[in-house]
Amino acid sequence: MHERIPHGAKAAAEILRELLDAQAHNAACWTPKAAVARLSLPPDGTVKGHARTEARMLKFYTAGESHGQALFAYISGLPAQLPIDLKFINTELHRRQLGYGRGGRQKIEQDRAEIFAGVRHGNTIGAPIALRIENRDWANWEKILPVEPSEDDPGARKLVAPRPGHADLAGSLKFNYHDARYVLERASARETAARVAAGAFAKILLQEFGTEIASHTLQVGNIRLERPATWKDIRAVSADLDSPLRCTDAATQDKMKTEVDAVLKANDTVGGVFEIVAHNVPPGLGSHAQWDEKLDGRLAQALMSVQAVKAVEIGEGVSIAAAHGSDVQDEIFYDKAVHRFRRFSNRAGGLEGGITNGEDLVMRGYLKPISTLRKPLHTANMVTKEPVEAAYERSDWCVVPAGAVAGEAMVALVLADAFLQKFGGDSLAETRRNFDGYVRQINEF
């Protein structure tokens, strides 16, 4: 929607455009593309609605159902000439499939990304990227969920006993199906495979500039890691493909495993908390200026969108609510050796006023226990309205490490977007030039 702006405002818009153009050309840290995109001021003096959407530099979408042919991801906005390591993307997909407490589906699938567009000779070309992850389970569902109209009984895998805690009932009411099958097919966290593949591209961009993202398991049920984990520990356990729950402390992990075993035996499920750390993030990503530009809010929304995440914490956000102001702020000093302002602590989790402050970004996702239970829950049949037991579909019973990998992907996508909003660039060399100019500015501050 283009909305006409009044005469005075148009003059202001023109002045702003001139200022932006001058800034874009003069300042090493902003490209014209980034600057104009931020304000979305087209030449006719109109402004567009949905400013943040318009200003978004890195866009991504996913498509695909849990038991359909494949999952798809579409990523647009990465600079050209970014080297893409397919092995890294597939390792990320593998990490998402791991974790103690997963159901039989992970044995069927061996997720691999196939890139169809936007990457040639191993590099991005500035065109949209399209990728596909095949669902091997499709072979078992081809007759049940065909694309074409079919003679076979479409009701063969109807789900009329909606599972509490799932999108089953809410989605069926919304889309007017007396069968939750289509809703659950898309609501399923199988979709996070496509997000993880998209997130791997974002990670690749961020890694070019020294920013890394890793995660670990902080809590499973009531079993919590009590000692602080260092970046080195988190980075190591995050990449450890043999670690059952990706907890940095072996004794705590053993207790977590016992808890996962206990819930399986009781036909129950368990939730927990994962922590994601983004290391070596430049200060100045995000903005305090508008509510929807605040990076803490954008990260919280992205993490909250991961299936089963019911709360998000930035830094020590939850515990500091009960403390006094004098106890919780991260006091500042200047480290002459590295030309940087530093903190004695990082309770803010690297974000102040919605802007990165140069400390590690620390975010936590709180996962509810998985809702599909072997122990029947009460529900109502969507057709007969009679009380029945909720449906059971093959299911995980603990997904904290897998949820963390999906969370890492979302954090990477939001950070890469904020990064490109700040530094812009149509080619990697251009982005790097802008980034280096900003680093110089910070060093000389």
Ligand SMILES: Cc1cc2nc3c(=O)[nH]c(=O)nc-3n(C[C@H](O)[C@H](O)[C@H](O)COP(=O)(O)O)c2cc1C
């Ligand atoms: C990696 C991952 C795997 C999941 N696996 C399952 C599963 O096997 N069974 C299940 O009932 N829910 C599973 N979930 C959670 C559901 O997808 C989620 O609870 C459901 O779609 C409803 O969304 P909501 O909990 O965000 O409201 C999983 C979540 C994640 C992050």
